Amino acid sequence: MLQQILTGLLIGSLYALIAQSAVLAYMTTRTINFAVASVMSASAFLALALAPFDWLTTPGRIAIVAILATAFGAVLFRVGVAPFSGSSEHDIRWILSLVALGLVFDDLILNSQGGQVHRLGYATIPGTLTIGDVTLSNQLILIGVVSVSIIGIIELASRYTGIGLRMRAVAEDRGTAELMGIRTNRIRIGSYAVGMIGVSIGAVLWSAQVGVSPALGSPLLLASFGAAIISSFTSIGGVLVGGAIFGVVTQLSSYIFGSAIGQVSGLILVILVLVLRPQGIFGKRALEKV
Amino acid sequence: MSKVATFNKTRLKGFAFAGGLTILAVVFYLTVSSGAGSALSQAQLIGQVAALTLAVVGITFLVGRAGMPSLGQGAFVAIGAYTMSYLRMQYGWPTWLAVLVAVAACAVLGGIIAWATGRLRGPQLVIVTLFGATIVYVLISQLPVFGQFAGYPNSEQNGTSSLPVVQVFGISLTPPLSAGQAPTLVAVLLGVLVLTLIGARRLMRSKWGLSLLTIKESELLAAHLGINVLWRKISVFALASALAGMAGVEYALLFGHLQPESFVFVLSINLLVMAILGGNGTVLGPLVGTAIILWLQTSPYVTNFVKWEQKAISHQWYLSSQGIIGVILILLIIFMREGIVGTVSRVFANRSAKRRGRTEQHLPSAEQQPAPIDEPPYIEERNTEERSADKEVRAGAVLSISGVGLSFGGIRAVTDVSLSVDAGEILALIGPNGAGKSTVANMISGVYTPDRGTITLNGRDLKSVPAHLRRRGGIARTFQAPILLLDRSVIENVLAGSKSLGTQSWFRGIFGGPSAHRQGEADLAAAQHALERVGLLELAELRAGDLSYGRQRGVELARAIASSPEVLILDEPAAGLNASEAATLSTLLLRLRDEGLAILIVEHDMPLVRRTAGRIVCLASGQVLASGLPDEVLSDKRVMRAYLGSIAAEITSEPKSSVVEPIA
Known part of the structure; x- marks a missing residue:
């Protein structure tokens, strides 16, 4: 049981690492990146393509992947979101365009790389750590440490740096921020881009554990949305809590009821949260103005 | 135009639509009726189009009309298909009962989702449907009862890999699976399709269909037009889900076997693409979109295109069928948001509008327009008669509010307001910005519930009465910034003011007979009369979004009076009007007053x-500062001070004083 809980917490931190990108993007753009699964599989395959170049070293490869993923995020916003998100909340063209872009990328990746699973071969700490009855893979522990660090850095940056302040200003009220001389479009593109750092690093570390394949992203996409919904789409650090809850619930119910129910339980939990407390654990209830 | 002529014309169009579709269905069936092996794949294609079009019709109501985005339509197709098959295989239920239960199950589930997510908007609803669809997929692909990836039914568990052929009155409905037999099932599916499209057309043209558009535009507006928004969202979601369930049932009958891969998440996306390609919210769009996408998926052109890509571009980096659908979706969003049917009908509508010369430029400007005094006398007579008959009953305060207060968080918007409006009276609510005028109007119409105090209509406490029932009870209003269906015609906008908008059921929308027709005619006459009174009847066929701001206000006013309300609340009706429009407005208001309406206007325009x-x-700072006859109130020093600031008040009353008081 303790084994399941700890594993759930570590996997939950991976979900949180993806979820921080959704929260960052939502805060400044009121949109969610439905194509994030494609960014993840693209990052994993990019890391795979860099595998033969040993002189790059592992941090060097991850840095390249992260930089390119950042550019990918910026392009997704510029091409897929910015032209299609009006002021109305009924305007859902951006969802369709992101989903469509996702279809195109997934198709390209599938056609060019094939559906099989490849071994990444680096960015991994082999072995396990055993404390008492609990055995955890070192890679998962690494993922947990990296996730918490990245989310922590972004949370702190959003509080204590100038860019972070501007970002929060845009999140609060885009129009006013614009009048205050903040280049809101840069902030919006930036928040899509910066979120991809964590997404790509998470994808590389995870694929080092489970293998590189086009199907890498979609389960993580749903789990990360789940994490963000449970905690709140307006709190960056909060996703660690949301991810932990989602991870532990999924792991525990898989352990007790089997894999099908396990997969479903997290999703049902998220739907319940949306129905009962749409703003999430840390969210404030929005007042509607007529 | 005479009523008889329009009536016959609408009926004629209806018959033409039904006849045309039937002929089309018969022709398509005849091409495959031989059951020859060469026609099998075409028969399957036709059957699939007939089946999936139903699911897309559902999307067109749910997403296109009501504006409720869903990525879960494919999941309901799966639920319908698996439920029907399971009930037949496992319990041996007769097909008709299994079909009925499967479709009903989808409707109930859809209704529950709509009820539970009633508070959610846009992206959140999308996520719920996305998660729901994933849950369904996990269950059908992983639960052992459904055979996992062996599909359902499968020979290992069920002894056969195909559902038994359906028998109806001794005739077997043969699916197009083996050569040499007439694919009679396809004929039945085509019949269902024709009936569904006829029903969809009637429903879209009904008040029920119009009400969905108002929900899409603004739920606030919809509630103020007498619609129970949550309930209507539940019914449209249930309808869309039932249609998807029926599509699943037909799909299962068509292929006799279900594979979980057929119902992956991409199915929902593809159904959406079909809806958007055909024209989301149009009647024929679903058929056109579904036919094109399914045909593309099976046609050799896509295979040839992929081959060409591989040769011309890259062996590795090419797009296959699903990627091409992604590209189509992107292109549609950018270049053709109205889809094929929507674009074509827009072009035709523009042409006929040009032919008739009905653009706003061609009309006499507001100044030259006949004043509403020139109304046909018969209308005036009828109305005064009606009104005077029940004027007795209405005498006294129709609307009264006493001691009403409301806070938002810690801010007191309204502290203590009492006022009453009698029948045949116009009460003006004035006060500086932020005084709480609009908040009072919003509490009366049911946007907000006051924290304290009571609001009564004809003596009845409105405390727990929601906005839509207040509208049905006779309170109509306009908004500070007009909320119109900008893409629809002026007359449709005014028709949205009809009482039947909120009360008509979808059943009556589809199956309504002569009485529903008469109701529709009466609503149309009332809408035309209301438009005439605001002087905009000439513009009835124009797109509301093409009108000037002042005229849009006129349309909104016409919508408010179209249902002959008892109380009319106008929030800054003169804002944005030019002088002559304002004059026309005041004439109309006086006339409405004389007919016995109780009118409350929130206004800054002092001449009006x-x-x-x-x-x-x-009002000032949420309290009544002064009330009484216009001359008294307007010359009241406190009012002047509140309105114009203390200096102005001092100057007007005591020109020599130089003391500047702080603004209250």
């Missing part, structure tokens, strides 16, 4: 207030 109001209530 002076010309129309019988009494004035001035």
